[in-house]
Amino acid sequence: IGKNIIHFDTIDSTNDYAKHIAVDEKDGTIIISEEQTKGKGRLGRQWHSKESEGIWMSIILKPEITPYKAPFITLVAGASIVKALNKLGVNASIKWPNDIIVNDKKICGILTELSAEIERVNYVVLGIGINVKTMEFDSEICDVATSLYKEGYEVSRVDIVKNILTEFEVLYLDYVVNKSKKKTLDICRVYSAIIGKKIYIISDGERELVKCLDLNEEGNLIIETEQGLVKEIMSGEVSIRGE
Ligand code: BTN
Secondary structure, three states, rough: OOOOOOEEEEEEEEEHHHHHHHHHHOOEEEEEEEEEOOOOHHHHOOOOOOOEEEEEEEEEEEOOOOHHOEEEEEHHHHHHHHHHHHOOOOOOEEEOOEEEEEEEEEEEEEEEEEOOOOOOOEEEEEEEEEEOOOOOOOOOOOOEEOOOOOOOOOHHHHHHHHHHHHHHHHHHHHHHOOOOOHHHHHHHHHEEOOOEEEEEEEEEEEEEEEEEEEOOOOOEEEEEOOOOOOEEEOOOEEEEEEE
């Protein structure tokens, strides 16, 4: 991972560029840009990616796995980011399955895009956006978004990237080569922002208050409804908002 790094001062979206070149690139190639003019978030949202304010990067991955095993890579990434940040002294946690938060606000989002056939993955583009130095957020997101500097953590972007890649390589190989989810799940549990708490699950526009009990061995979230019903939810199935 990261043996080949392509750096831009500006680009529309590192994820879009990565998808464009993925077929011809090696596994583990990284695209990183100082600025994105059309940074993409999940659910078609925009991701603010101003010059030098954060880490905007995408990793091209070519794992030999079946497509249904690909969503777990988002958790692998989340676990590496949360572990790397904690090693750098940042009190960060994971809001399953896609967000990293500090002081209850989002500092990092993950956007995983997959190209696959029925039986095999062509490539995965793992997009990571981390707000590092941003001080001003647009009014629609300022209640929910923050940056490391804003929360009092002056950490260098290079150190963050290096630490993430070190952690990611270990967890990713453990998953795709050893077929083990254990290392990732242990980290996701230890640094979970939601296990043991009540959260809102939003699915098909309906909002339901539930208690998060645990992550199971697949990486799915186990929840208990207000009626005492225990259910398992898969990543990607719902959107959650912690309370
Ligand atoms: C989210 O909605 O939480 C996901 C945000 C992902 C943002 C990153 S920044 C680098 C990469 N390129 C993009 O256009 N998006 C991702």
